[in-house]
Amino acid sequence: MLRNFHIICCYSATGCLQVYLLYPDGKVTTFYQLSDFFVPE
Known part of the structure; x- marks a missing residue:
């Protein structure tokens, strides 16, 4: 079970978004990586 964690959204220089669990x-x-689902135009 996931408890007591913080979600961190980090934008890279290429504009891709990564979400981390701290x-x-x-x-x-x-x-997860949104870049895996969305391709920058």
Whole structure:
């Protein structure tokens, strides 16, 4: 179960968006990449 985590949205220089899950213990996990679903025009 996912509890006590922060969602961080990071925009890269190419304009792609990555969403990370930041846990209290400092572990950062890649949640998903919007760039995998959306291709910049």
